[in-house]
Amino acid sequence: MALSPQPLVELSAQHALTDYVTALTWSPVGNTLAIASGAGEVVLWQDFQETILHAASGASIDALGFSGEGDWLAAAGQAGEVMIWRLSADSPELVKTLTWGSAWIDRLQWHPHHPWLACNCGRVVHIWDAEQGKALTILELPANVQDLAWAPDGAHLAVSAQHRVYMWETSRWISPRYEWELMAASRVLTWSPKGAYLASANQDNSVGVLTWDNVRALKQSPDNPADLPVLVAGLPGKVRQLAWADVPDAKRSPILATTTRSLVVMWILIPGEGWQSWLLDLHQDTVLDVAFQPRTGLLASLSEDGWILLWQAAVEPVQVLEGAEDGFSCLTWHSTGEYLAAGGQQGEVLVWALCPDAKQRLLPQLEGLS
Secondary structure (H helix, E strand, C coil), X not given: CCCCCCCCEEEEEEEECCCCXXXXXXXXXXXXXXXXXXCCXXXXXXXXEEEEEECCCCCCEEEEEECCCCCEEEEEECCCEEEEXXXXXXXXXXXXXXXXXXXXXCCEEECCCCCEEEEXXXXXXXXXXXXXXEEEEEEECCXXXXXXXXXXXXXXXXXXXXXXXXXXXXXXXXXXCEEEECXXXXXXXXXXXXXXXXXXXXXXXXXXXXXXXXXXXXXXXXXXXXXXXXXXXXXXXXXXXXXXXXXXXXXXXXXXXXEECCEEEEEEEECCCEEEEEEECCCCCCEEEEEECCCCCCEEEEECCCCEEEEECCCEEXXXXXXXXXXXXXXXXXXXXXXXEEXXXXXXXXXXXXXCCHHHHXXXXXXXXX
């Protein structure tokens, strides 16, 4: 493995929870990191100063998220409860604990522009207005909800239930605007950063991609010969995670990373040729998470073998990060790209900071991906 002699990131902080790190996410404002564990802990690091929001309870916390403005935090999991904190300059305040039954809640996501929280509860999606302290709407599905995702512009909410993905307009909740039928159950949904594409990781080891602009064209003119959704892969195992590159130039081809077994499979849309792929295959164990640094082609992939690999332009390995003895579980980039945080299977939390000269080396990375 040929690695760069100059590291891109260096370890800047570390911490430990009592159990497997199930989720971690950066606030869109400042240097605040929220962390959750399989023991039920919820911890806030504000400039790396710890605040315990919820002590270990024995019930796993599996979903965690900041609101678009960073003034709310929500956590949910095995207990079937959703805890909502208001974050202020003084100290975080737990303002609401929502309970809608005993169903395990493992998906939640805030609207990008409003304090609206969407979360799954069996066959129902609840949307809660945190500012008003009341339900905005309740969406009923024909089967258990697998995943949900707001479009980046906030105009639509995608919800997967069994073999279909339903799209609701946020201006009208009466019925879905569009239904995307798949050959197998949809497990994970991820919008591209500009909202042009929606990817679905499916139960049959395939990945589907819906071109949202084509859907709009079909709705405006039923005779429009816009492309239908496509299956970009029949992969060798379960597709655990998806990540889109944040390509600044809208004219460039979209880039999608998918994880399956010990592989990261990369996909790029070539005009006139369809989706083309290449493999990143240096991990020795299951790849659990993958994420692009914002506005660059630097890709981080994390596996149970105790490695995080940084891939230049999503092609060449440039740095190996370690620090979780029994393997890593999840990772996330800060919205500025300045920090990379990762959680471990024994509760480790590590944060790496971008090296001072790394930005200049990262800027050209996307040039080779168009």
